[in-house]
Amino acid sequence: MNNYSRHHDDCTPAAPRPGALPFHPVDLCQPDCLKSCAACCGLYNWQDHSRTALTEIVGMQTDLFLALESYDDLDAYRRLRNTRISNAKLFETIYNCEFIGFIDNERRRVGCLLHPSVTGDHTLRNHCFYGARICHEHFCPGYGCLTTAEQLAVVAAVQDWYLYGLVITDIDLVKEFFRHIENALGESIKPARLSQPELRCALLDFFSLKEAWPFKAAENRLGKYYFSASEYAIARIDYRARWGVPESRFDKILVSLESDFSCLAQVRAAESLLHAKITAFVKAYANT
Ligand code: SF4
Ligand code: SF4
Known part of the structure; x- marks a missing residue:
């Protein structure tokens, strides 16, 4: 779940990166600087999960989060964020994390706004429903069920976050x-x-x-x-x-x-x- 093994400063798409994550040859969450995934954080769990609708939600969350002067009152962030959402959840029992955002200046990569590589704080993800440990340790079925060739096919072909997340989780x-x-x-x-x-x-x-x-x-x-x-x-x-x-x-x-x-x-x-x-x-x- 947005396991940022490292920053992706080079834009080489689809390069296999042996050892990027423990036990996993391909980093499916953040494969390169052109795209990424946040599906297991609830990114698509909206009635309107079109590209336009999700770009709006993720952009709004990013803007609100970046405007914070400190991380002392994330509940206030959450309340404000909730007032700005007009979309309804698709599956009520699935959590839609409030902290999904764009994590690069170009807004090509979705990810975790509370991630230690963004905030410098390893405990902040305890503010989300799952908690820091689950956020850190979760690997979706794409890691275990897809072969390396299948993973690389998706990483090589798809170069935008919206389509990438839909495909790599299917x-x-x-x-x-x-x-x-x-x-x-x-x-x-x-x-x-x-x-x-x-x-x-x-x-x-x-x-x-x-x-x-x-x-x-x-x-x-x-x-x-x-x-x-x-x-x-x-x-x-x-x-x-x-x-x-x-x-x-x-x-x-x-x-x-x-x-x-x-x-x-x-x-x-x-x-x-x-x-x-x-x-x-x-x-x-x-x-x-
Ligand atoms: S759904 Fe899989 S690839 Fe996507 S962010 Fe979660 S763990 Fe990573
Ligand atoms: S805090 Fe939210 S966005 Fe970050 S990894 Fe956990 S569920 Fe995903």
Whole structure:
């Protein structure tokens, strides 16, 4: 959770940084100076979690925090911040930390305004709901479930915080993409090749679907989850019951992209779109 292993003064994107974090070869929270993630701090847990809405909230929190003369009354900061938010939480039981902000002058990196590397104080994160220890020690499933090649693919391709955080936390989307491309290629992706411009372009073309998916449900979801009776559940697609056909070969991707289809023709159109993006990457990989 925003484990700032070091400052990122160089802008080399997608470089593997062995040993940047204990046990983890790639620093997913703060991979380089072009982007970062704060998803587990509740960044996206708003009814309106569009790029515009989140840029406004994070910018407002940053401005308020930077205007503080001291850190002596963070409750006053919190109260003031709450009066400036018109958005509503998406999942009530998930904490939206008040201390997410932009941590660089260019406002390209989201992160923790209370982090010791920002404030010089190791105890301030006890002012948040999780407390300093959890904030320091948390590593999301992206660290444990994604392979190094999968992690590097996202880091190499996505260069802005909004899309980056959406993708790096979507395990199904990334793993399924890799399963399809590696099956088609008949070999494992070599991480060293992922910085090639053609491949980065094809990867970004696929991952960008996360922000601009034409079959996105009108119902407000976050990835594969929707909110129901104080719980969040997976919004599955029942192909058999609705259209009498077997599950799509792209089912996990379709669910991750928050799909909602009114007819089978839409399912097939979505599959064609995914097939085209996957094929484009496979061709680029095979030809470069
Ligand atoms: S969701 Fe994962 S990558 Fe993002 S800030 Fe949290 S621990 Fe880091
Ligand atoms: S204090 Fe808030 S923003 Fe900082 S790491 Fe903890 S949850 Fe995230």
